[in-house]
Every structure is written in structure tokens, then in C-alpha cells.
Amino acid sequence: METVQKLTSGFSLDLGPLKEPLGFIRALEWVFTIFAFATTGGYSGTTHLTVNCPEPTGTLDVKPEFGYPFRLSSHPYKIPLCNGTQSNETYLRGDFSSSAEFFVCVGVFGFLYCTATLILYLGYQSVYRQTARGPIVDLVVTAAFAFLWLVSSSAWGKGLTDVKWATNPDHLVESCKALCHPGESPPMGRLTASVIFGFLNLILWAGNCWFIYKETSFHKDPNPPATMEEGGPPEPQN
Numbered sequence: 001m002e003t004v005q006k007l008t009s010g011f012s013l014d015l016g017p018l019k020e021p022l023g024f025i026r027a028l029e030w031v032f033t034i035f036a037f038a039t040t041g042g043y044s045g046t047t048h049l050t051v052n053c054p055e056p057t058g059t060l061d062v063k064p065e066f067g068y069p070f071r072l073s074s075h076p077y078k079i080p081l082c083n084g085t086q087s088n089e090t091y092l093r094g095d096f097s098s099s100a101e102f103f104v105c106v107g108v109f110g111f112l113y114c115t116a117t118l119i120l121y122l123g124y125q126s127v128y129r130q131t132a133r134g135p136i137v138d139l140v141v142t143a144a145f146a147f148l149w150l151v152s153s154s155a156w157g158k159g160l161t162d163v164k165w166a167t168n169p170d171h172l173v174e175s176c177k178a179l180c181h182p183g184e185s186p187p188m189g190r191l192t193a194s195v196i197f198g199f200l201n202l203i204l205w206a207g208n209c210w211f212i213y214k215e216t217s218f219h220k221d222p223n224p225p226a227t228m229e230e231g232g233p234p235e236p237q238n
Contacts, residue, residue: 037107048183053082069097099159135215153198
């Protein structure tokens with residue numbers, strides 16, 4: 001309770017740290033982290049097949065839908081037959097939810113950590129630099145997030161490649177070769193951007209480790225030279 005009261009009473013907004021690399025890069029991390037998990041978590045798309053039937057039926061459209069977390073095998077769709085009936089349910093292939101959810105999880109926790117540290121930088125700068133523990137903990141957590149961005153972005157990049165393959169209309173027509181023809185491919189630019197944002201976050205978080213390291217006692221001299229007292233240098237003793 002006393003700690004909370006001290007933090008509340010000690011809050012003093014100062015935007016000065018945003019002009020320094022430590023605060024500026026953290027703000028960039030906050031923005032790019034939002035872009036990374038938002039472009040993945042809210043995605044939904046549709047692939048497209050066509051069934052060419054003789055007149056008067058004509059062309060029939062099939063539009064299998066899918067989206068985050070990309071458990072494609074849980075998305076059924078039916079292929080209509082030219083006699084007006086529908087075939088049994090067909091499913092998209094693959095489950096790529098593990099890499100997508102891991103990527104989004106890293107993004108959400110990174111966003112929360114950026115928010116907390118920005119509040120600390122801008123409102124409690126004196127508390128942050130009061131002891132050596134604050135910058136050291138910040139350095140360790142930032143380095144851990146840099147590693148997580150590397151792993152999650154690589155995993156999601158591979159997962160996205162598999163999602164593109166599994167939802168490609170050219171591959172879906174294999175289940176109904178005699179009837180179906182490939183249509184338009186689903187738009188994947190948003191998901192491609194999410195992978196790019198993931199690796200940009202890796203660069204930002206890894207680069208920020210250097211500026212946080214400069215705040216730690218490992219970089220600063222723990223025993224700075226004492227300044228000379230007023231009155232000039234001491235007189236030599238005989």
C-alpha cells in the first residue's frame with residue numbers, strides 16, 4: 001500500500017525521455033507491436049472456386065472462408081453439383097494455429113510491457129534510475145522479447161507460407177477435379193505485413209538493448225572520480 005502511495009504521489013509527467021533513444025525506441029516498439037498482432041489476430045479471408053455447369057445452371061461459386069487462428073481443418077464448405085444438390089462437406093487442410101497464436105501472444109505481452117515501461121519512463125524517471133535494479137531488469141526483459149520476436153516471427157513466417165499453400169485455389173480443386181476450377185486467390189498482403197512487422201520488432205527490441213545497457217551499472221563507472229574541493233589542489237606535503 002505504501003509503495004502504491006509513493007508511486008501515485010511521485011508521478012511527474014516528463015516528455016523529455018521521448019527525445020532520447022531509450023524512450024523514442026520504446027515508443028516505436030509500442031506502435032509496431034500493435035501493428036504486428038493486430039494484422040494477424042483480426043484477419044479473415046475467403047478463397048474462391050468455380051463449378052462450370054452446362055446451361056441453364058451456368059457457373060456456380062464456392063467461397064470457403066477461413067481466418068485467425070487458422071485452424072483450416074475446422075472450416076467446412078460444400079461444393080454444389082450441377083443437378084442442384086450439394087456434395088458432402090469438404091474441409092480446408094491444415095492447422096496452423098500454434099504459430100499464429102504464439103506470434104499474437106508475444107505481440108500482446110510486448111504491447112503491455114511497452115505501455116508499462118513508457119509510464120515508468122515518462123512519469124517515474126527518478127524511480128527508474130534511483131537504483132541499479134530497474135535498468136537491469138529492463139535490459140533482461142527487453143532481450144528476452146527480442147529473442148521471442150525472432151522465434152515467433154520465424155515460426156509465423158513458415159506458418160503463413162503453409163496457409164497460403166493450403167488456401168491456394170489451384171490446390172483446392174484437387175478434391176473435385178472433374179467439376180471445379182480455381183478462382184481468385186485470397187488477399188494475403190495483411191498477413192505478409194504482419195511478418196514484416198514481426199522482424200521489424202526484432203530489430204527494434206534488439207537494438208534497444210544497447211541503450212538500456214548504457215543505463216545500467218555495467219556500463220556506468222560504479223566509482224566515479226571524486227571532484228576536487230573548492231580552494232584549488234592540495235598543497236604538497238614535505
